[in-house]
Amino acid sequence: xxxxxxxxxxxxxxxxxxxxxxxxxxxxxxxxxxxxxxxxxxxxxxxxxxxxxxxxxxxxxxxxxxxxxxxxxxxxxxxxxxxxxxxxxxxxxxxxxxxxxxxxxxxxxxxxxxxxxxxxxxxxxxxxxxxxxxxxxxxxxxxxxxxxxxxxxxxxxxxxxxxxxxxxxxxxxxxxxxxxxxxxxxxxxxxxxxxxxxxxxxxxxxxxxxxxxxxxxxxxxxxxxxxxxxxxxxxxxxxxxxxxxxxxxxxxxxxxxxxxxxxx
Amino acid sequence: xxxxxxxxxxxxxxxxxxxxxxxxxxxxxxxxxxxxxxxxxxxxxxxxxxxxxxxxxxxxxxxxxxxxxxxxxxxxxxxxxxxxxxxxxxxxxxxxxxxxxxxxxxxxxxxxxxxxxxxxxxxxxxxxxxxxxxxxxxxxxxxxxxxxxxxxxxxxx
Ligand SMILES: Cc1cc2nc3c(=O)[nH]c(=O)nc-3n(C[C@H](O)[C@H](O)[C@H](O)COP(=O)(O)OP(=O)(O)OC[C@H]3O[C@@H](n4cnc5c(N)ncnc54)[C@H](O)[C@@H]3O)c2cc1C
Ligand code: FES
Ligand code: FES
Numbered sequence: 001x002x003x004x005x006x007x008x009x010x011x012x013x014x015x016x017x018x019x020x021x022x023x024x025x026x027x028x029x030x031x032x033x034x035x036x037x038x039x040x041x042x043x044x045x046x047x048x049x050x051x052x053x054x055x056x057x058x059x060x061x062x063x064x065x066x067x068x069x070x071x072x073x074x075x076x077x078x079x080x081x082x083x084x085x086x087x088x089x090x091x092x093x094x095x096x097x098x099x100x101x102x103x104x105x106x107x108x109x110x111x112x113x114x115x116x117x118x119x120x121x122x123x124x125x126x127x128x129x130x131x132x133x134x135x136x137x138x139x140x141x142x143x144x145x146x147x148x149x150x151x152x153x154x155x156x157x158x159x160x161x162x163x164x165x166x167x168x169x170x171x172x173x174x175x176x177x178x179x180x181x182x183x184x185x186x187x188x189x190x191x192x193x194x195x196x197x198x199x200x201x202x203x204x205x206x207x208x209x210x211x212x213x214x215x216x217x218x219x220x221x222x223x224x225x226x227x228x229x230x231x232x233x234x235x236x237x238x239x240x241x242x243x244x245x246x247x248x249x250x251x252x253x254x255x256x257x258x259x260x261x262x263x264x
Numbered sequence: 265x266x267x268x269x270x271x272x273x274x275x276x277x278x279x280x281x282x283x284x285x286x287x288x289x290x291x292x293x294x295x296x297x298x299x300x301x302x303x304x305x306x307x308x309x310x311x312x313x314x315x316x317x318x319x320x321x322x323x324x325x326x327x328x329x330x331x332x333x334x335x336x337x338x339x340x341x342x343x344x345x346x347x348x349x350x351x352x353x354x355x356x357x358x359x360x361x362x363x364x365x366x367x368x369x370x371x372x373x374x375x376x377x378x379x380x381x382x383x384x385x386x387x388x389x390x391x392x393x394x395x396x397x398x399x400x401x402x403x404x405x406x407x408x409x410x411x412x413x414x415x416x417x418x419x420x421x
Contacts (some may be wrong), residue, residue: 006266006283028330035325036307037274038284048283052330062418077321100395101376102310105319106326180308 001038005047009054018049020157027159029072031110032103041132057110057161060084065167067091070117071110071160079104088129090171090189090263094121097175098183111162113145114128116152116207117185118238121175123126123208126163128189128200129171134162149206168193170222172263174255175203178242185243186251190214190259192222199256204237204248215255224257268332271296273341281328288312288323290331291338295391299339299368303397310396313369314338320376322395339368342375349376349415350420360409362400369394370406378414 006028009015019025024046026033037043043151051057056080057072062080066089069078078084078095085092098104098112098121112122126133126142133140136159144154154160168191175187184203188211191198200215216228232252269278272295291297291314297348302324303311309382312324315337342349348356351374361367370393377392390403390409398406 001284003282003284006327031325031327031330032307035286035327036305039305048327050330100310101373101392102313102320102322102395103307107319 002041002044004038004045006050007047008050008052009027011054015051015054016136016157016159018047019159022046023156027051027114027156029114030074030106030108031118032107033111033115035081040063045161046058051110051159056058058065062087067167068162068164069109070162072108073110074102075076075109075112076102078173085169088165088171090168090173090259091125091129091165091166092123092189093171093262094189097173097177098120109163113163114152114160115156116150116193117183118149118208119185119203121173121176121184121202124173124184124187124189124200124202125165126200127208127210128173128191128198129165129168130191130196130198131163131165133160135160141192143210146208150187151207165194168194170263172254172259172261174258174262176251176255177197186255188252188255190218190253190256190260190263191264192218197222201252201256204232204252206236206238211252211256219261222260224260227233227253227256227260230256266329268328270331270334270336272336273338279328282404283327286324287314287316287326287331287336288342291323291336297338297340299391301365301368303365303369308397309366310373311366313372313396315372315376316382318376318379320373337372339372342371349375350416351378351410354413354416355409358405358412358416360401360406360408366396366400368399370398370410374410374413375417377410378417380413382418383410384411384414389414405407 026045028048028050057070077094171191173189175184186203195219199211202208214227232249234245234249239245303309304400307325314323
């Protein structure tokens with residue numbers, strides 16, 4: 001690991017100032033992605049600004065018809081929260097399937113979506129549940145947030161403070177996990193919220209995307225059978241040692257059917 | 265350099281570290297607590313699991329400076345004198361180890377598991393061990409040990 005300076009941010013404004021002032025500085029959340037990256041010397045930040053001490057970034061609350069989750073809320077907290085289990089059980093199920101217990105004890109929702117790994121689970125929830133990403137500057141709709149592989153709409157000095165998830169009528173998440181890391185080879189979140197259906201696919205492509213044909217089919221009839229015949233094209237999907245693009249395309253339909261079945 | 269003060273196995277420690285020093289390096293290299301192992305550089309094997317403020321975490325994927333002010337428990341902090349912790353005793357009784365390299369992390373992970381599960385199923389134990397890799401045992405006796413250890417901890421709690 002290259003050396004760096006370390007500082008605990010006192011507040012969101014303090015952290016924004018620190019990363020704004022120095023383009024080599026980086027925010028540190030749970031460290032479950034950033035520290036392995038530093039260990040491999042794949043990044044060389046001048047400073048790490050730790051968000052770990054900012055109380056206002058932590059916690060889960062119900063606000064009207066939405067569940068609002070602070071950026072520094074750890075996966076274990078989303079997995080075990082009574083508020084989340086009651087309102088959006090698919091989201092607690094998703095969080096419970098991330099990595100392993102020790103990763104869930106440190107990793108955060110803000111870090112996961114800011115990182116936007118193509119195989120991460122949370123992007124499917126944010127896009128599929130039509131959540132709003134709240135930052136220190138603005139509110140960003142899910143459709144505008146995930147731009148490309150490891151790329152989001154966030155500016156360099158922009159900090160995710162919370163994610164607001166509208167409570168759906170029905171939602172389900174199913175993934176085919178990589179057997180070693182549990183990252184999604186393919187993960188699909190299906191949801192019906194205020195009558196509108198969304199199907200978000202992670203792991204399959206370079207960035208999370210909506211499967212509009214499945215959305216249309218489920219809009220007509222909410223059942224696993226309704227999408228059994230919808231084939232995802234393999235064009236542009238990821239191909240690696242874990243799975244070919246064709247296999248991933250096949251898994252999209254299989255996981256979507258399972259997600260609908262899980263949603264009930 | 266940075267100064268960190270933390271409680272390790274009940275004792276207050278102050279150390280001077282580089283910001284890039286990992287918690288596991290502080291424990292092993294500066295505090296000579298070599299029971300905590302390093303088995304990978306991809307944050308996947310769990311040989312380095314310790315408790316930070318009661319939660320099991322990978323000490324290879326946490327900076328020592330992030331543990332400033334924390335309560336840390338390592339494998340060395342489990343036994344009371346010569347008396348093994350019930351989970352250590354269960355690993356011994358059930359032959360839950362061969363070479364022993366993964367064992368400190370397994371035991372620390374298992375103690376955290378036991379806090380959340382009173383009468384665990386084999387499936388729950390196997391799922392919990394997602395983050396602990398063992399090259400030797402085939403896991404079978406580890407699972408048996410964790411079941412026995414969890415039940416024993418329930419009796420003494
Ligand atoms: C063994 C292992 C298995 C894993 N398996 C899975 C899995 O199955 N599914 C899955 O989804 N993930 C998995 N992960 C990743 C894990 O979920 C991480 O916790 C997550 O990707 C990053 O969150 P973090 O809090 O650790 O962020 P960090 O690593 O601290 O930060 C990640 C990036 O986000 C930036 N950042 C952090 N917080 C903010 C913020 N509030 N605003 C703006 N930028 C911010 C940082 O600067 C950094 O660039 C795994 C990780 C490991 C080590
Ligand atoms: S050494 Fe920490 S997970 Fe392998
Ligand atoms: S006993 Fe040898 S690695 Fe587990």
